[in-house]
Amino acid sequence: MPLLEVERLVISFGGIVALGGVSLKSDTQEIVGIIGPNGSGKTTLFNCISGVYRPRExxxxxxxxxxxxxxxxxxxQKGIARTFQNLRLFMHMTVLDNxxxxxxxxxKKNPFHAFLRIRKEELxxxxxxEEIIEFLDLQAFRNSRVSDCPYGIQKRVELxxxxxQEPELLLLDEPIAGLTSEEKEEMAYRITEIRGRYKTAILLVEHDLRIASRLADRMVALDHGLLIAEGLPKEVQSAPEVIRAYLGDEEA
Amino acid sequence: MDLIESYKEELKLIRKPWTKFWVGLLILFVLLLPWYSPEHVTHICIIIFIYSIGALGQNLLIGYTGQISFGQNGLLAIGAFTFGHLVGHSIPWPLAMISGGLAAGLFGLVVGFPSLRLKGPYLAIATMGFGVAVYQTFVNSETLSGGRMGLLIKKLTPVFSLSPTNFNYYFNLFMAAIFLLLTYNIVSSYMGRAFVAIRDNDIAAEVTGVNLVRYKLLAFFISSFYTGIQGGLYALFMGYVEPNMFTFMESITLFVAVIVGGLSSVEGAILGAAFIVIVPQLLSQYKGLVPVVYGLTIMLILIFEPMGLYGRWMKMRLYFRNWPFR
Structure with a gap:
C-alpha cells in the first residue's frame, strides 16, 4: 500500500480550474519531485494535501x-508536515521557539503544567x-529572532x-529557491540526509531541474492543473508534453 | 557572560544573579512602600494592582495572541456583579471571586467566537457590541444591577491589626503577584508559544498542528478570566458595584494600558496599568482631558515607540549596559 495516494483531485477558484483531476502516489521513504511551469498547480496540490484548501472532488x-x-x-497530527514557498515563519519568535x-x-499538553511552570515535557x-539544530547547523542562531536571521537561515529554520513534527510525509515547496549556489548544494545534501535519518517520504516541488532530478526517485510534471508526465526524472524531462509546457509549441 | 549548563536552567523564571538582586530590591521596595508613603499614594497603588490584572489579561489577548477585544467593560461588569451577588448570598469571597472570573471567562468564549471568522477592526466592532450590550443590560435590569444604589459588598476585615488601606494594599498586591506569575508561566509555556504563533502567522500555526479554534478561544477565556477577577477585586475594594463603573470607557482604558505599556510584554502591562491609573489622578481637575491624553499618547507611542514604555526601558538598559560604547 502506498503511503500517500492522491486520487483525481479537482479544485477550482471562480471558474479557473487549478487542479483538474490530479492523481499521484508516493511510497514510504520515496522522494517524488513535482515540476511544472508557474501556475500549473503545484502549490495548490500541497495546499489540498495539507488541508489548507478544500478540494471539490x-x-x-x-x-x-x-x-x-x-x-x-x-x-x-496524522504525520504530514510542510514548508511554504514564501516562508511562513513565526517572525517574532526565536529560532529555538520556532x-x-x-x-x-x-x-503532551496539560494546561496545569503551563500554569504552574512544570516543564518536564518541555525538556x-x-x-x-537541539538534535535538529545540530543537523541543520543552526547553533549560532539558536536564540536570535527569526526576523533577524538571513534568508538562507530562515529557509533552514522552516525545514x-x-x-x-517527526512527519512520515514531508511536503517541501521550493526548498532551494532563492539560495546561493553553495547553500543550494548544502540543502540538497540535507534533503537526501533527511530521508536516511528521519525515514520520511518527501514530495518536492522545485524549479531547479538539475537538482530536482538528482534528488528525486520519481518525478511528475503538472501543467494547467493536469498531470502531463510521470516516471523517472530523465524520462519526464525529455517527454514532449513537458518540453511543450515549458517552451511552447514549435509553430506558436 | 551567562553560562548555561542545562536546558532546565534556561527555563527558570529568573536566570541571572544580578536580576535576582534587582528583583529582590524591587520586591522589598513594594513591600515597604505603604509604611512610608502618604495614604493617597497607597490608594493609587492599590488601584494600579487591580488594573494590572486586567491589563495582563488583555495583553495576553492583544499582545500575544493578536486578537482584539473591546468587550472588556462587559466582562468586568459580569465578573463584578457575579461576585457581588454571590457574596450577597453569603458565599465565601474566594469562591465568589473565582466564580466571577469563570463567569466572565465563559462570556469571554462568546466574545471570542467571532474571532474565528473576523480579524482586526471587524473583530473590534463585534466585541464592542458585546460590551455595550452587557452595559445596557445591567443599566436597565434592577434585578441584575441591584437598583439605583447598586449592590453593596461587605469589605474584608483587616488582619494583623493593619489599617484598612494597608491591608487592601497587601491583599491586592498578593492577588496581582499571583496573576503576574501565572502570566509569566503561561507566556513561557507551550500555550504561550501557540498564542504567539497564531499572532505571527495563523496559517503556518495551523499547518504545524496548532488547533486555531481551541487556542483562540482559550486566549479569550484566559484573558476574560483575568478581567472578571479585576472586576471582582474592584468591587470588593470599593465596597459596592453599580453599572456606571463599567462604561465603554473601561474597555478603552484597558486597551490604552496594553498599547502604552508595550504589546506582548508582561512588565509592560504593569507599566501600562500604572499609566492609566496615574494620568486621571494627575488630571483630576480636568476630567475631560483624560480621553484626549489617551488618544494622543496612543498616537505618539505608535509612531515613536511601538514597543511602548517597556520598549523604551529596554533601550535605556541597553544604552547603559553598553556605555561608554555605542
Missing amino acids: GKVIFKGENLLGHRPHEVA LMLGRHVQF IHREVA GRALA
Whole structure:
C-alpha cells in the first residue's frame, strides 16, 4: 500500500480550474519531485494535501485514511508536515521557539503544567529540537529572532520546524529557491540526509531541474492543473508534453 | 557572560544573579512602600494592582495572541456583579471571586467566537457590541444591577491589626503577584508559544498542528478570566458595584494600558496599568482631558515607540549596559 495516494483531485477558484483531476502516489521513504511551469498547480496540490484548501472532488488517502475535510492541524497530527514557498515563519519568535512549536503535535499538553511552570515535557522536546539544530547547523542562531536571521537561515529554520513534527510525509515547496549556489548544494545534501535519518517520504516541488532530478526517485510534471508526465526524472524531462509546457509549441 | 549548563536552567523564571538582586530590591521596595508613603499614594497603588490584572489579561489577548477585544467593560461588569451577588448570598469571597472570573471567562468564549471568522477592526466592532450590550443590560435590569444604589459588598476585615488601606494594599498586591506569575508561566509555556504563533502567522500555526479554534478561544477565556477577577477585586475594594463603573470607557482604558505599556510584554502591562491609573489622578481637575491624553499618547507611542514604555526601558538598559560604547 502506498503511503500517500492522491486520487483525481479537482479544485477550482471562480471558474479557473487549478487542479483538474490530479492523481499521484508516493511510497514510504520515496522522494517524488513535482515540476511544472508557474501556475500549473503545484502549490495548490500541497495546499489540498495539507488541508489548507478544500478540494471539490477527489481523495487524499494517507496511510489508508481519507484526509479530505480534515482541518490543517489534524492533518499535521496524522504525520504530514510542510514548508511554504514564501516562508511562513513565526517572525517574532526565536529560532529555538520556532522549532519547539514544531514539537507542538508531539507535546503532551496539560494546561496545569503551563500554569504552574512544570516543564518536564518541555525538556524532553528540547532534546529533539537541539538534535535538529545540530543537523541543520543552526547553533549560532539558536536564540536570535527569526526576523533577524538571513534568508538562507530562515529557509533552514522552516525545514527544521517541519522536521520537528517527526512527519512520515514531508511536503517541501521550493526548498532551494532563492539560495546561493553553495547553500543550494548544502540543502540538497540535507534533503537526501533527511530521508536516511528521519525515514520520511518527501514530495518536492522545485524549479531547479538539475537538482530536482538528482534528488528525486520519481518525478511528475503538472501543467494547467493536469498531470502531463510521470516516471523517472530523465524520462519526464525529455517527454514532449513537458518540453511543450515549458517552451511552447514549435509553430506558436 | 551567562553560562548555561542545562536546558532546565534556561527555563527558570529568573536566570541571572544580578536580576535576582534587582528583583529582590524591587520586591522589598513594594513591600515597604505603604509604611512610608502618604495614604493617597497607597490608594493609587492599590488601584494600579487591580488594573494590572486586567491589563495582563488583555495583553495576553492583544499582545500575544493578536486578537482584539473591546468587550472588556462587559466582562468586568459580569465578573463584578457575579461576585457581588454571590457574596450577597453569603458565599465565601474566594469562591465568589473565582466564580466571577469563570463567569466572565465563559462570556469571554462568546466574545471570542467571532474571532474565528473576523480579524482586526471587524473583530473590534463585534466585541464592542458585546460590551455595550452587557452595559445596557445591567443599566436597565434592577434585578441584575441591584437598583439605583447598586449592590453593596461587605469589605474584608483587616488582619494583623493593619489599617484598612494597608491591608487592601497587601491583599491586592498578593492577588496581582499571583496573576503576574501565572502570566509569566503561561507566556513561557507551550500555550504561550501557540498564542504567539497564531499572532505571527495563523496559517503556518495551523499547518504545524496548532488547533486555531481551541487556542483562540482559550486566549479569550484566559484573558476574560483575568478581567472578571479585576472586576471582582474592584468591587470588593470599593465596597459596592453599580453599572456606571463599567462604561465603554473601561474597555478603552484597558486597551490604552496594553498599547502604552508595550504589546506582548508582561512588565509592560504593569507599566501600562500604572499609566492609566496615574494620568486621571494627575488630571483630576480636568476630567475631560483624560480621553484626549489617551488618544494622543496612543498616537505618539505608535509612531515613536511601538514597543511602548517597556520598549523604551529596554533601550535605556541597553544604552547603559553598553556605555561608554555605542
